[in-house]
Amino acid sequence: MANKILAVLEQREGTIKKVSFEVASTAAKLSKELNLDVEAVVAGAEVSNINEVSKYGISKLVHFKNSELNNYSSSAYADVFSGYASEVGATYIFVGNTAFGNDLAPRLSVKLNSGCVVDCINLTVESGEVIATRPIYAGKSNLKTKLNSDVKIFTIRPNIFKAELSDAGSFSVDVKEVSNPNLKSKVVAYKKSEGKLDVAEADIIVSGGRGMKGPENFNLLESLADVLGAAVGASRAVVDAGWRPHREQVGQTGKTVSPTLYVACGISGAIQHLAGMSTSKYIVAINKDKDAPIFSVADYGIAGDLFEVLPVLTEEIKKIKS
Amino acid sequence: MKIAVCVSHVPDTATRIKIGADRKAIDPAGVTYIINPYDEFAVEEALKTKEKVGGDSLVYVITVGGEANKDTIRKALAMGVDEGILLKDDNQRDSFGIAKALADEIKSLGCEIVFCGKQSVDYDNSITGQIVAEMLNYNCVPVVVDFKIDGNKITAEREIEGGKEVVETELPAVITTQKGLNEPRYASLKGIMAAKKKTITEKPAIPSTNFAEVLDMNLPATKQPGRILGSDSSAVAELVKLLREEAKVI
Numbered sequence: 001m002a003n004k005i006l007a008v009l010e011q012r013e014g015t016i017k018k019v020s021f022e023v024a025s026t027a028a029k030l031s032k033e034l035n036l037d038v039e040a041v042v043a044g045a046e047v048s049n050i051n052e053v054s055k056y057g058i059s060k061l062v063h064f065k066n067s068e069l070n071n072y073s074s075s076a077y078a079d080v081f082s083g084y085a086s087e088v089g090a091t092y093i094f095v096g097n098t099a100f101g102n103d104l105a106p107r108l109s110v111k112l113n114s115g116c117v118v119d120c121i122n123l124t125v126e127s128g129e130v131i132a133t134r135p136i137y138a139g140k141s142n143l144k145t146k147l148n149s150d151v152k153i154f155t156i157r158p159n160i161f162k163a164e165l166s167d168a169g170s171f172s173v174d175v176k177e178v179s180n181p182n183l184k185s186k187v188v189a190y191k192k193s194e195g196k197l198d199v200a201e202a203d204i205i206v207s208g209g210r211g212m213k214g215p216e217n218f219n220l221l222e223s224l225a226d227v228l229g230a231a232v233g234a235s236r237a238v239v240d241a242g243w244r245p246h247r248e249q250v251g252q253t254g255k256t257v258s259p260t261l262y263v264a265c266g267i268s269g270a271i272q273h274l275a276g277m278s279t280s281k282y283i284v285a286i287n288k289d290k291d292a293p294i295f296s297v298a299d300y301g302i303a304g305d306l307f308e309v310l311p312v313l314t315e316e317i318k319k320i321k322s
Numbered sequence: 323m324k325i326a327v328c329v330s331h332v333p334d335t336a337t338r339i340k341i342g343a344d345r346k347a348i349d350p351a352g353v354t355y356i357i358n359p360y361d362e363f364a365v366e367e368a369l370k371t372k373e374k375v376g377g378d379s380l381v382y383v384i385t386v387g388g389e390a391n392k393d394t395i396r397k398a399l400a401m402g403v404d405e406g407i408l409l410k411d412d413n414q415r416d417s418f419g420i421a422k423a424l425a426d427e428i429k430s431l432g433c434e435i436v437f438c439g440k441q442s443v444d445y446d447n448s449i450t451g452q453i454v455a456e457m458l459n460y461n462c463v464p465v466v467v468d469f470k471i472d473g474n475k476i477t478a479e480r481e482i483e484g485g486k487e488v489v490e491t492e493l494p495a496v497i498t499t500q501k502g503l504n505e506p507r508y509a510s511l512k513g514i515m516a517a518k519k520k521t522i523t524e525k526p527a528i529p530s531t532n533f534a535e536v537l538d539m540n541l542p543a544t545k546q547p548g549r550i551l552g553s554d555s556s557a558v559a560e561l562v563k564l565l566r567e568e569a570k571v572i
Binding site: 072075102103106110114115116118140145146147149184190204245252301317321 | 461479
């Protein structure tokens, strides 16, 4: 049986997510270096953008179909994907490090008796083996690791690996109807949070700390986030004070993020916060205290009063966007 | 009902990480260890579940590691957990190795519900709970911010990107806990005194071979500080220009 690489894709409400194209592209690239075949797999009911996967070096996709699989079910998905992995002799499985991937990957690991490295930020092939780098201690340190199991599972951090266009020549979709999925655990509802983007997925984050002085002032950040198409983030101090919900917290005991642009407003830069955001591509800091640690990681800083600076910044950006 | 809480003993989040001489782990010198912050939510939810279920329910706290982990066990006992169990192993285990030891103990105790933090803030693996569940063939809901139990039926809300999933499942189950689920209680003086009299059972963790091999641990390249452009809104024009032309991010 041929050894294979599986790229596990994630769909939500029938649409394959952006991180899954990063997974597909990464798996396709590694398949060349490892000299293995690669296939993408997805479970769901109707999936609207399935053909888009072909742009990322994937020539075959298997769609496990059942209306009950539209919503995620850890038990059903784990059974379907582990069954298929065994059937085709998959030796590598890649999936995005999202709530979905993080739930699914360890379950597949147990079923396939394989090791699992989560939240990879770099994957290389050295002497025929995949070497993974992942942040630990919320990014204060990096760990280089490899797996010594027959089957190896890696989850990749969103926004790090590029979804590179690559023509695989052909593309086929194999639809497999799933009968009687195992729905021991199932998602019965999805509650979208009000507010817009999630910090874990956003390309730009505008974040506020204690310097915002109160929850009522976050409208300044929301206006800036609106014009930038950004998510609003928060420091632990303001989450603990109840000014902002925990889902917005960036840093250790919150979310570790790597957006293209991170704008820190009134955040001094505690070690736990810096750990969670210092891998952002560009960092802007606005803070009254010019000695605040946040300036040590910022590309551009304004050491001034955010209440005076933010409205002007929002206006300026609005001008260039219009 | 028997309830298990799995906890880990981790460096305080304020720790500045220094790499050990072998470059495989941190240098523990001068590091303060605490109960993993996410595990405090697990302890609290286990105690709340005991209070709700009532009867002769018992809560066990289980941890895998060295002698020092007893401090974390005592912390949980002081909060109100009934008994502590240390599965001893001084060697570093991967998530599988830890899960294997925990699952073995949970099985022999006969715990129907297991709470653990959604991840440990040292290795940030966030998969141990799910692995324990699969090994035991238990249901599992990770990253839970709302938990209800009614007889055998569990309804839990888990945090996902951009919202929450409402998951329905049944006992036996593993729940991994996220900040926001509850407000962990403080250990009272009475609790701390009572904890001294509670049992901590110590036994060797069942052997396990790691799948994951650590090759190297290193510190990320430190970012070079950039430029302070000014001290008021007169710097905004330059900032916008740099973001547009140099960083090309807007």
